[in-house]
Amino acid sequence: GAEPIAFVDYLALEKVDPAMSEQIAIGLERGAEISNMSIVGGETASLPEIIRGFDLAGTCIGVVDKEHVVTGEKIQVGDVVLGVPSSGLHSNGYTLARRIVEQSSYTYFDQMPGSSRSIGEELLEPTRIYREALEAIRECEVHGLAHITGSGLLKLHRITRFGFEITDPLEPQPVFRFLQELGGVEDREMYRTFNMGMGLVAVVPEDDVKRACQILGAKEIGSIVESGLKSGSLVL
Template identity: 50%
Template sequence: MDYEDAGVDISQEEKAIAALVKQIEDIQRKDGYNKINVENHFAGILDAGDFYIAMSTDGVGTKVIIANEMNYYEGIGKDLIAMNVNDIISTGAEPIAFVDYLTFEDPDPYVSEGIGRGLSKAAKESNINILGGETATLSEIVNGFDVAGTCIGVINSEENLTLGDSISTGDKIVGIKSSGIHSNGLTLARKSIKKAGYSYHDEFKKNKKIGEELLEPTRIYVKPVLEALNDCKINGLANITGGGLNNLKRLGEFGYHIQELIEPPQIFDFIQECGDVDKKEMYNVFNMGIGYAVITRETEKVIEICKSSGYEAKVIGEVRKGDYVEIDTVGKI
């Protein structure tokens, strides 16, 4: 099984995005606050004169289906903020504020309360404000519920912009461990598990069900990344979300050579076995244990900062000439 077999056609999705972008790419505000061209980066950037504003929007995908099945929603709230703040920090920005959008087929206070608890905990961990949001009842459109959010961050000066412009061959890639599947690739995961005849309520490992493992919240990388930006020379930052380590390509045209991986959480072996998913496809879809990547030459300092904040990190590869992502044990992805 691959992502397209599971119902996600990435090429068609890219065509749909391109059609939208074609209609809006020339839009530029008059009288300042101009956007900076950061095509395909993790967040949009506005030049505000003395500082810069970063802005990003994201959701949690079909993870909401599993949340419904397990009747547990707090993790979804944390996922929502994590997906956004992890994108924002990838520009060198400090996230400061967030708004959410929650849409229901039939409004359910139990669901919204659980999501709210997760939002609250994640906002405190990320040190951001939640300014409000929008709740809509769309019974003729939505099946169950869906949730999305938007985050803004600030970059205090041009030299603090971290968009990959200073990456050069010989730089090292530090990988920071993920907490699990995070919030990408859930469609392939769900279809693979279904194909193998499992239920989300079946035991995955001692005292933990399959559904509970899939709902493990996305890790928030704000604290170690902001500290590394303050104390080290960082040349590039990548949130390893949908597309896995291919997200490194968003930082510039280089060869990102991965020589030593972080041990992937057990859930990935389980998904691969359930769906008979090719190993290369696994690395094309999932984070495979690496939730975030930092490109730097000050690797020891970055790893120590991560360690002191409770994050496992290590050098996983280096930047070379070319235009590819290659993993020694997998090949080019």
């Protein structure tokens, strides 16, 4: 629940490419603008002996009152689980996604079925930044927050010792169904690898569900139970 205030980036290149560096800078500036923070410094290095392509990393500094840190300790059985939509793959699951596409007859430049964009454009949709989560924390009693990143819904286990029963999951974007059908991937593996349309999960008491959903653009998807992790008929 920290308020972001500053960002520092690091870019290592195999060789200097001004056009690519400019595009990276534009993306970083856009992310900082959405997050309402400043890029206060950075480092660019040319390392042809070490790097192939480029390596980009960053550090974000935020502030939060110690007593307001959302740790998950307040989560209890009966709390409501809210799902916030993702914008796409969110930078996770690309090892599987690339393998599926590259072992098929498609290329990244082909139009994705059911979409006006190419497969590559769908896969490169920028990760959503959930700035509105800070407003939810200020206005509601938020017991837990979890980004759904690598390992998909399994990430929920890291915020509480209790279990999750997802009874009404968000509808995945078409890109997930395309990858699943193209690669013949089982539902269980999809939910253990990708966010499947849900990039952030919030846990709140019943009294705060309506307001939290309004702020986050979220939907009630389930509840906290004693143990386990179940999404529909899938036991994860």
